[in-house]
Each structure stands twice: as C-alpha cells, then as structure tokens.
Amino acid sequence: MKILVLGYKGMLGTDLMADLGGTHEVAGKDIEDFDITAPSECRDVVGQSGADVVINAAAYTNVDGCETDEAGSFSVNADGVKNVAMACRESGIKLVHFSTDYVFDGTKKAPYVEEDACSPINAYGRSKLKGEAYLREISDNYLLIRTSWLYGRNGRNFVGAIVERAEKTGKLEVVDDQRGSPTYTVDLAAAVRVLIEGDHRGVFHLTNRGVCTWYQFALKILEYRDMRNVSIVPIQSAQLGRCAPRPENSALSCRKFADATHRTMRFWQIALEEYMARMS
Numbered sequence: 001m002k003i004l005v006l007g008y009k010g011m012l013g014t015d016l017m018a019d020l021g022g023t024h025e026v027a028g029k030d031i032e033d034f035d036i037t038a039p040s041e042c043r044d045v046v047g048q049s050g051a052d053v054v055i056n057a058a059a060y061t062n063v064d065g066c067e068t069d070e071a072g073s074f075s076v077n078a079d080g081v082k083n084v085a086m087a088c089r090e091s092g093i094k095l096v097h098f099s100t101d102y103v104f105d106g107t108k109k110a111p112y113v114e115e116d117a118c119s120p121i122n123a124y125g126r127s128k129l130k131g132e133a134y135l136r137e138i139s140d141n142y143l144l145i146r147t148s149w150l151y152g153r154n155g156r157n158f159v160g161a162i163v164e165r166a167e168k169t170g171k172l173e174v175v176d177d178q179r180g181s182p183t184y185t186v187d188l189a190a191a192v193r194v195l196i197e198g199d200h201r202g203v204f205h206l207t208n209r210g211v212c213t214w215y216q217f218a219l220k221i222l223e224y225r226d227m228r229n230v231s232i233v234p235i236q237s238a239q240l241g242r243c244a245p246r247p248e249n250s251a252l253s254c255r256k257f258a259d260a261t262h263r264t265m266r267f268w269q270i271a272l273e274e275y276m277a278r279m280s
C-alpha cells in the first residue's frame with residue numbers, strides 16, 4: 001500500500017513511519033512542507049501523493065497551550081481535519097485520523113466505549129471533537145482512532161518529564177486523581193497497521209491495557225529507572241494549578257479493537273519497561 005503520513009516528525013508520526021515503512025511504501029509531510037490550516041496546501045499534498053491511505057498525525061497537542069489559544073487549536077485540530085478530509089474525498093483516498101480521551105468529561109466510572117457521549121471539559125478536547133465531527137461529515141471512508149497518554153522516543157512526554165525532574169530535584173509531586181491508560185507510540189503504530197491492513201473503518205479506541213493514575217505511572221517510571229530513592233508525593237489536580245482542566249477518568253475500552261482484529265494491546269507496564277530499557 002502507498003501511505004502518506006501527515007505530521008510524520010511528531011511523536012506518533014515517527015513510530016508510524018518506522019512501523020509502516022517495513023511493509024508499505026510510506027512518505028511523510030510535516031509543518032515544513034505544508035500547513036494543515038491551508039486548504040490549498042492540503043489539496044496539493046494529498047492530491048499529488050498518489051496514496052491509498054492518508055494518516056493524519058498532525059495536531060496542536062499542547063493541552064494548556066490550547067486553553068489559552070482556543071482559536072489556534074480549532075484552526076489546526078478542527079479546520080485542519082476538515083481540509084485533509086476534503087482533500088482525501090476529492091482524491092478518493094481513505095483517511096486515518098487520531099483523536100483523544102479528552103473528548104470525554106471523565107465522570108463515567110468505567111472505561112469509555114466508542115459510542116459514549118462526548119462532552120469535553122477543555123479547549124483541546126473541544127477542538128479535537130470538532131475535528132471528529134468534520135471527519136464524519138465529510139468522509140465516507142475513514143478510521144478514527146482515539147488514544148491517550150502517549151509517550152515515545154520522539155517527543156516531549158510524561159516519562160521524560162518525570163525522569164528529568166527526578167534527576168534534577170530528587171523530589172516529585174504527581175497528580176493522583178486522574179485515571180487513564182499510558183500508551184507507547186510503538187504499540188499504537190503497530191495496532192494502527194493492523195486496522196489499516198484489515199481495511200477496518202469507523203471509530204476505535206486504542207491504548208495500552210490497564211488503567212492507572214499519573215502518580216502510579218510515575219512510580220513505575222522511577223522503579224524501572226532504578227530511582228526508588230526519589231521522594232514522590234501524590235497530590236490533587238487542583239494543587240497543580242494548570243490552566244486546562246483534565247477529566248478525572250479518561251480510560252478507554254479497547255474491546256471493539258479486540259473483537260474486530262482478535263488482538264489485544266499489551267499491559268502498559270510491560271510496554272513502559274521495554275521503552276525505558278530502549279531509551280537507557
């Protein structure tokens with residue numbers, strides 16, 4: 001298959017290129033090549049690609065940044081998706097796009113399924129939900145993958161931030177009232193390939209298996225890094241004073257993926273251990 005990855009230099013884009021490049025003809029475009037907010041640039045990049053599938057991993061992903069720049073977040077995460085979806089429709093190309101656990105408000109006590117009602121509580125979530133709406137409205141051949149709490153080798157992420165702060169200060173305060181599923185971009189990329197090769201369509205939730213709080217995630221990072229001497233204190237989100245509110249529960253059920261592909265994602269602890277071994 002010929003595949004074009006938009007946002008190929010980002011955290012997920014990097015691992016999509018590496019994974020799909022093994023078995024498919026893959027090309028990438030990023031912000032230096034085109035601006036997703038410009039309809040004509042999207043039309044040119046997609047139209048000239050000759051791709052069978054376009055994967056959109058380009059996004060405005062700074063959650064607190066989106067809160068203070070809601071217009072900017074909508075421009076990339078909503079209008080950008082509209083532009084790519086229109087371009088793919090004009091060229092008859094399947095579109096794979098990513099959304100987030102933050103489209104949910106976090107009040108559900110169990111993991112969210114694909115059909116659950118969305119009600120984002122921050123600007124990032126609202127912009128991503130609008131992007132989802134454009135995708136459904138414009139495309140009749142799409143794969144929409146909601147994922148969460150990503151980390152990977154090529155991007156700023158929680159794992160790196162915890163290690164850096166632990167090394168610098170020897171003490172950490174980490175939020176213990178938000179639950180979700182940490183997800184390794186290598187595992188996500190491999191699962192995306194399975195969905196593409198199976199020609200699956202529609203909405204899928206895809207994360208590593210298991211649920212934890214950021215505090216529990218940080219404890220595991222310190223354990224795998226052999227930094228058990230670091231002082232770590234659980235705190236409440238309100239104590240952190242970040243400008244964008246986060247949902248309390250953003251765990252996603254991946255049952256639909258398992259039923260459709262007969263595969264399951266690895267537990268997040270196993271994926272994290274492998275990632276940290278690779279990075280050290």
Ligand SMILES: NC(=O)c1ccc[n+]([C@@H]2O[C@H](COP(=O)([O-])OP(=O)(O)OC[C@H]3O[C@@H](n4cnc5c(N)ncnc54)[C@H](OP(=O)(O)O)[C@@H]3O)[C@@H](O)[C@H]2O)c1
Pocket residue numbers: 006007008009010011012013030031034035036037056057058059060061076098099100101128146147148149150151154155
């Ligand atoms: N990171 C997470 O924890 C997380 C969680 C749930 C869902 N997701 C979703 O997963 C997808 C991939 O996320 P990620 O963390 O891999 O993203 P990322 O590392 O921030 O990569 C996004 C890429 O898109 C590029 N980009 C930004 N604005 C653009 C524009 N106007 N035109 C063209 N390219 C542009 C970025 O360039 P610059 O770096 O130069 O801006 C970057 O290379 C996104 O849809 C995101 O919403 C992420």
